[in-house]
Amino acid sequence: MxxxxxxxxxxxxxxxxxxxxxxxxxxxxxxxxxPQVHTDGMPDYLNKNVEFVKxxxxxKEDIKKALQDIEIVFHQASAVGVGQSMYQIxxxxxxxxxxxxxxxxxxxxxxxxxxxLIVASSMSIYGEGVYECANCGVVYPALRxxxxxxxxxxxxxxxKCNTSTRPLHTSEEKPLKPTxxxxxxxxxxxxxxLSVGNAYGIPTVALRxxxxxxxxxxxxxxxxxxxxxxxxxxxxxxxxxIFEDGLQTRDFVNVKDIVQANILAMEKKEADYNVFxxxxxxxxxxLDIANVLAKLYGRTIEPQIINKYRPGxxxxxxxxxxxxxxxxxxxxxxxxxxxxxxxxxGEQVAAKDMTDKAHEELExxxxxxx
Numbered sequence: 199m200x201x202x203x204x205x206x207x208x209x210x211x212x213x214x215x216x217x218x219x220x221x222x223x224x225x226x227x228x229x230x231x232x233p234q235v236h237t238d239g240m241p242d243y244l245n246k247n248v249e250f251v252k253x254x255x256x257x258k259e260d261i262k263k264a265l266q267d268i269e270i271v272f273h274q275a276s277a278v279g280v281g282q283s284m285y286q287i288x289x290x291x292x293x294x295x296x297x298x299x300x301x302x303x304x305x306x307x308x309x310x311x312x313x314x315l316i317v318a319s320s321m322s323i324y325g326e327g328v329y330e331c332a333n334c335g336v337v338y339p340a341l342r343x344x345x346x347x348x349x350x351x352x353x354x355x356x357x358k359c360n361t362s363t364r365p366l367h368t369s370e371e372k373p374l375k376p377t378x379x380x381x382x383x384x385x386x387x388x389x390x391x392l393s394v395g396n397a398y399g400i401p402t403v404a405l406r407x408x409x410x411x412x413x414x415x416x417x418x419x420x421x422x423x424x425x426x427x428x429x430x431x432x433x434x435x436x437x438x439x440i441f442e443d444g445l446q447t448r449d450f451v452n453v454k455d456i457v458q459a460n461i462l463a464m465e466k467k468e469a470d471y472n473v474f475x476x477x478x479x480x481x482x483x484x485l486d487i488a489n490v491l492a493k494l495y496g497r498t499i500e501p502q503i504i505n506k507y508r509p510g511x512x513x514x515x516x517x518x519x520x521x522x523x524x525x526x527x528x529x530x531x532x533x534x535x536x537x538x539x540x541x542x543x544g545e546q547v548a549a550k551d552m553t554d555k556a557h558e559e560l561e562x563x564x565x566x567x568x
Contacts, residue, residue: 205275255297279421283380294383325375327515408477412453444485477517
């Protein structure tokens with residue numbers, strides 16, 4: 199098959215490209231080599247057996263060139279960064295929402311024969327995860343109140359009776375309550391792709407990635423995933439900076455399993471017109487991530503727990519993956535082994551720690567409180 203991967207030079211996209219080449223597909227990579235991610239230009243890890251088209255997802259002419267003779271589209275291209283999205287609003291909406299709109303507009307109005315579209319969505323569109331209250335049962339609470347956060351009471355309270363709750367696995371059925379511009383634009387991407395796919399009979403699949411980690415994730419981009427940010431800090435002998443108390447949890451999924459999910463979405467007809475969580479199904483605290491990475495890098499660095507908060511941050515969210523398991527998905531990378539692999543790779547690459555600069559920008563914009 200002739201396959202296009204938008205954002206195919208990036209962290210996730212490049213791993214997906216490698217697998218598609220292994221499977222014998224003819225692959226075209228479409229990427230703008232965003233300097234914030236690709237500080238040295240074209241990455242040396244990009245598969246040599248692909249056609250590379252440098253272009254902008256916001257340019258209709260570039261998109262038209264990239265789509266020529268393509269049968270399957272993996273739409274991975276996005277501006278990534280929850281905090282940054284809150285003060286670079288126009289940029290994130292232009293790239294993620296409008297870029298996807300242009301891609302879809304060209305697909306339906308051009309002379310193309312797209313047989314399948316797989317779009318990278320995000321767990322961020324859920325907002326808070328799912329919780330259980332002893333009095334009210336399963337609840338979907340809104341963000342924690344400012345008064346609560348100022349009091350440094352970090353755990354979720356029931357939105358109905360204000361008693362303590364416990365987090366549960368989040369399924370695809372949870373109502374969507376995105377709490378950042380980034381999350382809103384990912385929701386836009388997912389819903390636009392599914393809407394257009396349904397209207398025009400183009401089988402479309404949305405994969406809601408949880409917190410992805412693994413080799414090739416930029417250690418120079420302070421707006422990327424927490425594993426990469428902490429790795430950059432530790433490599434530069436700086437303590438990882440942790441908001442709240444560090445006990446907030448996320449679902450960390452290895453990039454190899456993200457690739458597995460994408461291939462299943464492409465190959466399985468049962469996936470068509472559906473959304474799927476892609477995670478490990480296991481919660482891990484942010485503090486644990488920092489401690490594991492410091493240990494694996496062999497550094498005696500204590501994380502800096504600052505007991506401050508960022509408006510819009512959620513407390514707990516981890517995936518219910520029972521739906522995608524029915525396609526044959528099975529998390530294949532153990533967390534400890536995956537983190538070791540990340541560190542082995544991280545020791546071989548440069549890491550410019552820009553975390554302090556990013557933190558200063560957030561504080562200047564009033565996005566760090568407490």
